[in-house]
Amino acid sequence: MDYRSDIRILLTNKDYFDLKDECIAKYGDNSHFNKLDREETRKDCNGKRYIYFGWDCIEWHINFNNEDRKEVDLIEERLREFEEYHKVRIGEDIIEDIEEEYHLEDSLVEPIHIIRAFVEEEIE
Numbered sequence: 001m002d003y004r005s006d007i008r009i010l011l012t013n014k015d016y017f018d019l020k021d022e023c024i025a026k027y028g029d030n031s032h033f034n035k036l037d038r039e040e041t042r043k044d045c046n047g048k049r050y051i052y053f054g055w056d057c058i059e060w061h062i063n064f065n066n067e068d069r070k071e072v073d074l075i076e077e078r079l080r081e082f083e084e085y086h087k088v089r090i091g092e093d094i095i096e097d098i099e100e101e102y103h104l105e106d107s108l109v110e111p112i113h114i115i116r117a118f119v120e121e122e123i124e
Helices: 013-032 067-079
Strands: 004-012 036-043 049-058 085-091 098-103
Touching: 004 013, 013 049, 013 067
Parallel strands: none
Antiparallel strands: 004 049, 004 085, 036 049, 085 098
């Protein structure tokens, strides 16, 4: 199964480092956190820190019962334990396969934005 997705997650600074440390301790050099395609700090207007991170073109299968994908299950499980998080998964079918989980109700941080646009350039 080679279906790939782009994943973006926004977590509080503490939750991000707790999750990252747990994954690296458990999966070592093979941890997805050693292969991030994006990792940046964001602040809300009150100065609270968040980490925006993610992967491009990753096999992100949940409950796949494959040892290579157990970390995805762990990340998904831990996300649901956090009070604040925002996760977006965009599959290869960018029209039909978009999942979003948003739990930042009281936060003032900029959430993850998904932009759909027309490409208006002429094709030769």
